[in-house]
Structures are given as C-alpha cells and as structure tokens.
Amino acid sequence: SLSERLSRLAKELRGQARITEGNVQDMLREVRMALLEADVALPVVRDFIARVKEKALGQEVLGSLSPGQALIGIVNRELAATMGEGVSDINLHAQPPAVILMAGLQGSGKTTTTAKLAKHLIEKRKKKVLTVSGDVYRPAAIEQLKTVTAQAGAEWFPSTPDQKPLDIARAALDHARRQYFDVLLVDTAGRLAIDEALMREIRELHAALKPVETLFVVDAMQGQDAVNTAKAFKEALPLTGIVLTKMDGDSRGGAALSVRQITGAPIKFAGVSEKLDGLEVFDAERHAGRILGMGDIVALVEQVTAGVDMEAAQKLAAKVKSGAGFDLDDFLAQLQQMKSMGGLSTLMDKLPAQMQAKAGQVDMDKAERDIRRKEGIIQSMTPLERRKPELIKATRKRRIAAGAGVHVQEVNRLLNEFEQMQGMMKKMKGGGLMKMMKRMGG
Ligand code: GDP
Numbered sequence: 001s002l003s004e005r006l007s008r009l010a011k012e013l014r015g016q017a018r019i020t021e022g023n024v025q026d027m028l029r030e031v032r033m034a035l036l037e038a039d040v041a042l043p044v045v046r047d048f049i050a051r052v053k054e055k056a057l058g059q060e061v062l063g064s065l066s067p068g069q070a071l072i073g074i075v076n077r078e079l080a081a082t083m084g085e086g087v088s089d090i091n092l093h094a095q096p097p098a099v100i101l102m103a104g105l106q107g108s109g110k111t112t113t114t115a116k117l118a119k120h121l122i123e124k125r126k127k128k129v130l131t132v133s134g135d136v137y138r139p140a141a142i143e144q145l146k147t148v149t150a151q152a153g154a155e156w157f158p159s160t161p162d163q164k165p166l167d168i169a170r171a172a173l174d175h176a177r178r179q180y181f182d183v184l185l186v187d188t189a190g191r192l193a194i195d196e197a198l199m200r201e202i203r204e205l206h207a208a209l210k211p212v213e214t215l216f217v218v219d220a221m222q223g224q225d226a227v228n229t230a231k232a233f234k235e236a237l238p239l240t241g242i243v244l245t246k247m248d249g250d251s252r253g254g255a256a257l258s259v260r261q262i263t264g265a266p267i268k269f270a271g272v273s274e275k276l277d278g279l280e281v282f283d284a285e286r287h288a289g290r291i292l293g294m295g296d297i298v299a300l301v302e303q304v305t306a307g308v309d310m311e312a313a314q315k316l317a318a319k320v321k322s323g324a325g326f327d328l329d330d331f332l333a334q335l336q337q338m339k340s341m342g343g344l345s346t347l348m349d350k351l352p353a354q355m356q357a358k359a360g361q362v363d364m365d366k367a368e369r370d371i372r373r374k375e376g377i378i379q380s381m382t383p384l385e386r387r388k389p390e391l392i393k394a395t396r397k398r399r400i401a402a403g404a405g406v407h408v409q410e411v412n413r414l415l416n417e418f419e420q421m422q423g424m425m426k427k428m429k430g431g432g433l434m435k436m437m438k439r440m441g442g
C-alpha cells in the first residue's frame, strides 16, 4: 500500500526537514502508482502529480512527521480539494417543477438512482416528486422504474415502448406542471457504449426539458473506462453534477477523480447499495483516503501535531498504580493515544531497536485499520460493559459486533487482547507504564 511504501522511503529520508526536488521524486512515483492502482486515468494522474509537486516543494516537515508522511498530507488535501468543491445537494432553484435529467451508460445505475433521489427529495426536502422513464428500448426498464418509484413513495408517470422519448418527456412535464409537482425526475435510456443516436436523443431531451440538474451517473467500478464515457457526456450535455454508484464494491474509486477532473462537475452523491436508502452525500475527504488505499492513516498524520496527551497518560498511570484496575475505557484511551502520536509508523521509529525489528514484520496499514476497528468495537459497548468486561457474554457480544459492523470473533479477539494487556499492566504497576509512554511520546 501507499503508506507502507512511503514509510519505507521515509526511513531513508529520516532527518530531512524539507520536501525537496531531491527527495520528492521517489515519493511522487509511489503516489503515482497508488493513483494508477486505484484506476485513476493516466492523463488525470499526470496533471494531479504536477499540482502536488508544485505544492509540496519547499514545504517544511512538521514535528515528528517524515517527509513521506508530510507528502501524504499534501496529496490527501489536494485530492479532497479536487473532488470536493461545489454544493453537494440537489439544486431545485427553478420555477416548479424542477426537472432533473439522468444521464449515463446502461447499467450505470440511472434507474436505481432516480428512485433513490426521489426518496431523498421526499424525505429530506419534503418535495412532491414525479418520475418518468424515457427508456423505450427495453420494456422492462419502464416497469423497473414504476416498481422502484412506488418503493420510494413517489409518483410515476406512465410511458410505453411505442412512444418517442421526447413526447414522453413533454407529456410528463405538462402533467407535473398541472398537478403541482415540485420535482420531475427523468430517467433515460443508456447504451452499452457511447453512440451518436443516444447522444442526440439526450441532447434533444435536454433542450426540451431545460433541466435545472443534469446528473451524470457513473459506475465507480468502471475505472479507466469512466474517462471516455465522461468525455462523451460532457461534450453532449452541460452536466451539473455527478453521481458515483456502486461505491459499496471493492473498487478504490479512482473514477471519482477522473470524472470530476474531466467534466468539471461536482460529485454530489455516492450510491452505496442496491437499496433505495443507499445514497450518500459524497464525502471528498473520506474518498481521498480510499483512493490512496490507506483508510484513516491520513487523519492520523493530520493529528500528529496534537502530540501525546500526557495528562491522559498520567491519569492512566495513576489509576493503574492505585490498583483501580485497567478497564476497557483505559484500553480505548491507549488506542487513541497511539493515534495521537501520529500513527503506528511514527510510533515505530521511536521504539527501542529490538522492538522495532519485531514490529517491522507487521503490516502497518492493516495495523492502523485494526486500531480503528477495535475503537469501533469498544465504542459499541455500554459504559458498564467497559468497566466490567466480564459481563460481556454471548448476547452482548452479538449486539456489540452488530453495532461495530464486525464478526463476533473479532469481539472475542479484542477481549482476549484486552485481558493480556490487563495482565501486563498489573505487572507494570504504573511506574513502568509512565516511563514507556514518556519514551514513546518523545
Ligand atoms: P441503469 O441501466 O443505468 O438504469 O442501471 P440500473 O439502475 O438498472 O442499475 C443496474 C444494476 O446496478 C442494478 O442491478 C442495480 O441494482 C445496481 N446498482 C445501482 N446502483 C447501485 C449501487 O450503488 N450499489 C450496488 N451495489 N448496486 C447498484
């Protein structure tokens, strides 16, 4: 992963206080690899790297960060800034009905997203919503919209495969006006690939409907191909927003960066399941971490300047010393302490040599993720359970696991680990702990 590669590089660069022409080259090569692995299109990667380089050169490296970690911070901020400009919600500033036109390839998720948006607009913005399908090429497509529209609690305007999409759209708009709908969502036909007839049709629909939003729906799993699709749609239509679907898949989501850069339109929503509640406002910062393949390590890097919370460490030491016992709240505090020290790789640099050798065999990326999962598990426990872990039996374990979104085995593992730690703490009797924390805190 990127963070592994950068922390390897960081070792070589230890002690360098600035990002320079000399040390940035290797690091940028790693960033480029990470972006390509996430399926960001090559020309977009080149552009992006050039911008990052310009921002990074001469930057001072703060505190206990290495140049590699500082660069992660810069890359992440640039990614988030590139993907995150603009207003996120649907624009409805139009004489009602506000028309929303859905565009995209077949299978990209237009029909599903139409229903998801209908539900969103009804529930979050209290709108009266009508949907209509202009997909006359597949009879099932019209039925599909009818079904999901009913599930969304919106109204559906009938259309049939023998009609022309333009006639359907006009009739629906007329109906929406007369029945005082706030919003008309127009689902359209997609093709398996871009073709001229499809583009002409959607351009005509756009001209007739004058939509306030023209949303380009694109499958996050499309990777590199998303670029050509985005180009074609941008040339055909003045896109006002992007919906990135199937974000629940295992793609690293590089399509987001490519499509954003190529269309210039803001990414408004992310589809995260087949179900109608699976629509989220797009979160650029979270997505930046996903593209770089390092979860929340970025957040850790940003936190490093906060340093170690010595007060918390002292409290913990005093507690252990007084024999009050080491409970899950303390365990949680320790996990959080590790994070505030700037991530495990920074922490590792500060460990004694023989411990470093051992820790070197650990996958840092995974370790960071583990910390987060453990935090999630403890945070799913009640205060009582945290103080008295012995209360946590099968039923509670299942509830905690469900709350944290993990398997019960993981809860078991955490509890075992906690017990071991508790045993260690008893032996250390506080004094040793304080020393250890001081050493790690620098
Ligand atoms: P259209 O051809 O563009 O109208 O695409 P559809 O809305 O029919 O969606 C194609 C397939 O993708 C269907 O099986 C949907 O259930 C699925 N789909 C759409 N959006 C999402 C999403 O965000 N996540 C997942 N997992 N599946 C989705």
Ligand code: MG
Pocket (backbone or CB within 6 Å): 110, 111, 112, 135, 141, 187, 188
């Ligand atoms: Mg469809």
